[in-house]
Amino acid sequence: MTPRRARPITPAEDGKKARMGEARNGELRVAVAGAGLGGLCLAQGLRRIGIEVDVYERDTGPDIRPQGYRLHLDARAGLALERCLPPRLFELFQATCGQPSRRFTVLSRRLRVLHEVTGDSGQDPYAPGTLSTSVHRRTLRELLCAGLADRIHHGRAVTGYAIDGQGVQVRFADGDTARADLLVGADGVHSTVRRQLLPHAVVEDTGGRCLYGRTLLTDRTRALLPAALLEGFTAFVGGGVGLATGLVRLREQPPAAAARLAPEIRLSPAPDYLMWAVTARARDLGAAESELEKADPAALHALACRAVRTFHADLRELVAAAEVEQTFLAVIRSAERVPAWPPGRVTLLGDAIHAMSPARGSGANTALQDAALLCRALAERRDDSPAALVGAVGAYEERMRDYGFAAVAASREAEKRTGRVGSWLFRR
Numbered sequence: 001m002t003p004r005r006a007r008p009i010t011p012a013e014d015g016k017k018a019r020m021g022e023a024r025n026g027e028l029r030v031a032v033a034g035a036g037l038g039g040l041c042l043a044q045g046l047r048r049i050g051i052e053v054d055v056y057e058r059d060t061g062p063d064i065r066p067q068g069y070r071l072h073l074d075a076r077a078g079l080a081l082e083r084c085l086p087p088r089l090f091e092l093f094q095a096t097c098g099q100p101s102r103r104f105t106v107l108s109r110r111l112r113v114l115h116e117v118t119g120d121s122g123q124d125p126y127a128p129g130t131l132s133t134s135v136h137r138r139t140l141r142e143l144l145c146a147g148l149a150d151r152i153h154h155g156r157a158v159t160g161y162a163i164d165g166q167g168v169q170v171r172f173a174d175g176d177t178a179r180a181d182l183l184v185g186a187d188g189v190h191s192t193v194r195r196q197l198l199p200h201a202v203v204e205d206t207g208g209r210c211l212y213g214r215t216l217l218t219d220r221t222r223a224l225l226p227a228a229l230l231e232g233f234t235a236f237v238g239g240g241v242g243l244a245t246g247l248v249r250l251r252e253q254p255p256a257a258a259a260r261l262a263p264e265i266r267l268s269p270a271p272d273y274l275m276w277a278v279t280a281r282a283r284d285l286g287a288a289e290s291e292l293e294k295a296d297p298a299a300l301h302a303l304a305c306r307a308v309r310t311f312h313a314d315l316r317e318l319v320a321a322a323e324v325e326q327t328f329l330a331v332i333r334s335a336e337r338v339p340a341w342p343p344g345r346v347t348l349l350g351d352a353i354h355a356m357s358p359a360r361g362s363g364a365n366t367a368l369q370d371a372a373l374l375c376r377a378l379a380e381r382r383d384d385s386p387a388a389l390v391g392a393v394g395a396y397e398e399r400m401r402d403y404g405f406a407a408v409a410a411s412r413e414a415e416k417r418t419g420r421v422g423s424w425l426f427r428r
């Protein structure tokens with residue numbers, strides 16, 4: 001990407017402009033709703049090309065709710081992160097990826113191997129263009145926040161916006177407002193920004209429910225791991241309930257990697273663990289929808305244990321040995337394709353526009369891809385005029401709709417073909 005404004009902003013200028021809260025001297029100011037993976041990556045990318053950015057996040061802090069553990073990332077994420085992160089942070093990202101997965105195995109509940117796909121050993125799983133790795137979500141989020149402390153505003157729920165001759169006025173739940181030239185709704189599947197921009201957009205509940213948990217690797221739990229689980233991602237099929245597992249063992253402990261590569265950055269330690277996901281329709285989990293919604297981690301864990309009661313004893317024990325308080329429920333939702341809309345000063349990225357089933361492990365990958373593409377479009381706009389800004393947004397949206405909704409369709413197809421989200425058969 002050719003930086004349009006490569007001149008770095010000094011901390012003094014930066015603070016002054018942040019206090020003013022609006023664009024000056026024809027310089028672009030972007031407001032991002034949502035400090036999820038897509039919004040944070042966008043902020044990193046904009047910062048890198050000298051565009052001012054403020055990220056407004058509803059949560060009051062980065063760790064106030066569980067956000068998941070393991071994420072599979074591929075070349076879409078690799079290329080996007082390489083583009084958006086400063087080189088040192090990208091190196092830190094590569095150092096803290098998971099150990100390579102050698103194989104993807106589908107097994108029966110009784111551990112009979114049904115299908116195996118061996119990875120391409122000739123490709124570097126950590127290079128941007130051939131990335132194929134797992135990451136610890138918290139580590140990735142911490143990395144994406146690095147250097148943005150003064151740009152991320154927690155406890156700032158966006159409730160809507162108004163467009164006027166000067167730009168966009170962003171409204172918050174506390175009655176406050178902020179101004180920007182461009183508002184990006186990166187506020188996830190229930191996006192407030194999308195509801196105002198595209199009130200006709202539909203996000204469907206597929207009926208899939210996923211109980212998500214993790215079991216720390218100790219001498220006892222390691223001894224229970226069937227061989228296939230040590231090799232890579234596994235899916236267990238049979239009956240109305242699926243189980244998917246992935247080991248997370250980072251290449252280097254995040255605090256040590258940060259000390260080596262970017263000592264000013266604090267990363268939390270990440271334990272070795274087995275991520276597991278019990279997937280089914282609500283009725284196959286043996287709970288009414290209303291019960292599931294209200295269930296606390298202990299009740300969800302109990303449901304997960306019950307759901308796998310006919311699985312091999314080692315699998316049952318692995319689920320039973322989980323960190324109970326880390327168990328949570330994911331409701332699987334999928335967006336319907338939205339026909340092209342006229343571009344303007346408000347746009348969307350990630351789950352806010354193309355939420356999808358996790359059946360192919362694509363949601364985070366496309367959110368990061370969107371962030372990099374939008375940065376590039378903004379960097380390449382022909383001048384500082386509002387028309388050029390809207391043109392750049394239009395160019396971004398045209399491509400984003402194509403690959404974004406193609407990924408939604410592929411994920412939906414994978415879910416349908418397998419009959420339930422749980423088998424994750426077509427993930428890679």
Ligand SMILES: Cc1cc2nc3c(=O)[nH]c(=O)nc-3n(C[C@H](O)[C@H](O)[C@H](O)COP(=O)(O)OP(=O)(O)OC[C@H]3O[C@@H](n4cnc5c(N)ncnc54)[C@H](O)[C@@H]3O)c2cc1C
Pocket residue numbers: 033034035036037038039056057058059068070071072073156157158159186187188189190191192210212277330349350351352358360361362363364365366367
């Ligand atoms: C169980 C599970 C497993 C998954 N595994 C994978 C995988 O392996 N690989 C993969 O690529 N994808 C995976 N995904 C999908 C991936 O997690 C999402 O697609 C990705 O997090 C989307 O990023 P985002 O930035 O668009 O949204 P989010 O990460 O959802 O971030 C949205 C942010 O906006 C904030 N917000 C919401 N409303 C407001 C508001 N009004 N104002 C301000 N802030 C607001 C939220 O608090 C949140 O921080 C998985 C999903 C699930 C559920």
